Amino acid sequence: xxxxxxxxxxxxxxxxxxxxxxxxxxxxxxxxxxxxxxxxxxxxxxxxxxxxxxxxxxxxxxxxxxxxxxxxxxxxxxxxxxxxxxxxxxxxxxxxxxxxxxxxxxxxxxxxxxxxxxxxxxxxxxxxxxxxxxxxxxxxxxxxxxxxxxxxxxxxxxxxxxxxxxxxxxxxxxxxxxxxxxxxxxxxxxxxxxxxxxxxxxxxxxxxxxxxxxxxxxxxx
Amino acid sequence: xxxxxxxxxxxxxxxxxxxxxxxxxxxxxxxxxxxxxxxxxxxxxxxxxxxxxxxxxxxxxxxxxxxxxxxxxxxxxxxxxxxxxxxxxxxxxxxxxxxxxxxxxxxxxxxxxxxxxxxxxxxxxxxxxxxxxxxxxxxxxxxxxxxxxxxx
Numbered sequence: 001x002x003x004x005x006x007x008x009x010x011x012x013x014x015x016x017x018x019x020x021x022x023x024x025x026x027x028x029x030x031x032x033x034x035x036x037x038x039x040x041x042x043x044x045x046x047x048x049x050x051x052x053x054x055x056x057x058x059x060x061x062x063x064x065x066x067x068x069x070x071x072x073x074x075x076x077x078x079x080x081x082x083x084x085x086x087x088x089x090x091x092x093x094x095x096x097x098x099x100x101x102x103x104x105x106x107x108x109x110x111x112x113x114x115x116x117x118x119x120x121x122x123x124x125x126x127x128x129x130x131x132x133x134x135x136x137x138x139x140x141x142x143x144x145x146x147x148x149x150x151x152x153x154x155x156x157x158x159x160x161x162x163x164x165x166x167x168x169x170x171x172x173x174x175x176x177x178x179x180x181x182x183x184x185x186x187x188x189x190x191x192x193x194x195x196x197x198x199x200x201x202x203x204x205x206x207x208x209x210x211x212x213x214x215x216x217x218x219x220x221x
Numbered sequence: 222x223x224x225x226x227x228x229x230x231x232x233x234x235x236x237x238x239x240x241x242x243x244x245x246x247x248x249x250x251x252x253x254x255x256x257x258x259x260x261x262x263x264x265x266x267x268x269x270x271x272x273x274x275x276x277x278x279x280x281x282x283x284x285x286x287x288x289x290x291x292x293x294x295x296x297x298x299x300x301x302x303x304x305x306x307x308x309x310x311x312x313x314x315x316x317x318x319x320x321x322x323x324x325x326x327x328x329x330x331x332x333x334x335x336x337x338x339x340x341x342x343x344x345x346x347x348x349x350x351x352x353x354x355x356x357x358x359x360x361x362x363x364x365x366x367x368x369x370x371x372x373x
Contacts, residue, residue, distance in 0.1 A: 048261025076265055078365075080258060099252045101364055104245075194222060195238050195371075196245035 003091035008033070010095040011040065011064070011083050016072075018106040019201060020143055022132035023072045025058075025081045026065045030092055038087045042066045047078040047099060060086070069132050075102040075146070108143055108191040110203030111152060111172075115187060119211045121177040122185055126152055128172070129191060147193045159184040159207070181213035226373055228278035229331075231324035233317065240313045241367050247306045250299075252361040257354055262346045263362050267339040269369035276336035277373055278329065282321040283340040284366065285314050287347065292359045295352065310363065 009030035017024045029038055042058035045051075058066035072079045078101045082094040109129035116123045128144040144150045149170075156176050157164045160183050167174065179185065186207040190200050224237040263284075265271070272280055293311040298304040324330040347355055 045258060047258055048264060050259050076268075076368075078261075098249050099255075099258075099361070103368060104364055196241050 003086055003089050005084075005091050006093050007090040008038075008085050008087055008092035010092045011085050012095065014081070014083055014095045014097050016068075016079075016081065016097060016100045016105070018100075018102060020109045020129050020132050021069065021073065021075060021102055021106050021146075022067075023069045023100070023102060023106070024065050025068050025083065025097070027083050027095065029064060030085050033085065033087065036087060037062070038085050040064065040066075040083050040085055042068075042081060042083045043094075044068055044071050044082075045080040047080065052082070070134055072100070072102055073132075073134070075106070077102075103146075104196055105198065107199045107201050108147070108150065108193060109201050111189055111191055113187060113189050113203050113206055115206055115208045117185075117208050117210050119181045119213055120179050121175050122156065122179060122187070122208065122210065123175045124154060124173065124187060124189075126154075126169075126172045126174075126189060143191070149194055151192055151194065153190040153192060155188045155190075157186045157188070159186060179210050181210050184209045224371070226370060227274070228281060228321075228324075228373060229274040229276070230329040231278040231321065233320040233324070235317050235320075235370075236313070237367065237370055240310060241364070241371075243306055243310055243313070244363050244367065247303050248361070248364060250303065251357065254299075255354075255358045255361045257350065257358060260346065260350060260358065261362070262343060262355070262359055263365045263369070264342075264346065267343050268372075270372040272335055272339060273333075275331060276333045276339075278321055278324055279332035279336040280339055281370070281373070282318065282325065282330060283332075283336070284343065285318040285321065287344070288359065288363075288366075289315055289318060291347075292356050295356045296360055297353075307360070 011027040011030055014027040017026050039060045039062055041060060042055050043052040055066060068081060078099050080097055082096040084094045085092040111129055112127040114125040128142040131141040131143055151168055151170050153166060153168050155164055155166045184207055186205050188205050189203045192200055222238055223234045225234045269277055269281055296307060298307055321330060
């Protein structure tokens with residue numbers, strides 16, 4: 001049933017939230033219609049092509065987000081998306097995003113972080129984050145394969161002395177030496193790609209204790 | 222960090238990261254002025270990285286000349302902030318173009334059929350549009366050109 005366009009205010013803050021190429025279109029309900037039974041319809045556009053395309057799973061939906069990862073998966077292309085609100089027989093005009101360039105804008109998620117310790121050092125092994133994939137059976141693509149210049153900012157915090165070091169690395173294994181035995185250290189890692197600024201997503205903070213100093217332990221016996 | 226561009230036998234270094242960061246500051250406002258979203262000037266089929274190395278220098282040289290002679294020269298910035306950013310971008314690209322001209326002088330920037338063909342396609346996309354609209358669109362596509370250079 002065609003609706004009367006323009007009688008409703010538009011959805012607001014329409015934008016792509018993109019992490020590791022998982023591209024979600026997100027918006028806020030129109031002003032004054034929060035909590036009402038509003039439904040939404042989404043369309044997207046590939047820059048340089050000819051027409052707006054429907055996303056069938058995001059037609060007349062009540063949620064305020066739509067996963068457009070599959071539709072925007074060619075990250076050398078640029079995209080637009082738009083959403084309109086409907087309530088009864090009224091609907092809003094379209095609210096549109098700016099030009100979205102996944103390759104430049106996607107946030108790089110944190111790597112997986114594995115820690116092992118001995119008395120005076122902590123070894124860290126990093127595994128690059130994985131690119132979004134359409135279905136689980138597909139083989140995984142590492143974000144490193146897409147961004148060859150992917151780097152990591154590794155921070156280590158001594159909970160006893162409250163001191164923090166940071167180190168920027170490109171390889172996936174590193175060792176922090178000359179640490180204090182029997183001390184709790186916490187590690188935080190952030191992936192980043194040199195170039196235009198992007199939002200970042202630090203890893204969960206992981207804490208581990210260095211082993212007790214074996215020499216003093218022996219003397220005590 | 223400086224980036225070394227290997228364009229066939231022409232090798233130049235440039236602060237590509239600085240240029241990209243500079244453009245990212247004005248990208249949204251420049252692209253917002255481009256309302257002709259069903260036309261793209263720099264298309265995947267003419268990409269630099271999809272061109273054989275020997276022709277990459279010539280193709281980039283021609284694209285930069287197009288930008289410097291017909292985009293930056295005719296662009297009317299809406300405010301002083303954008304004017305300053307665009308001027309800095311133009312100067313950076315001018316430096317790259319001068320380096321490519323040196324390669325040309327040393328016979329390491331040949332123009333083969335592929336470069337000529339791809340550049341003429343880009344030019345025809347460029348000339349499809351009215352002058353002021355195409356200037357805004359081309360400037361908005363600098364992120365594509367810079368990405369091509371990053372991947373070259």
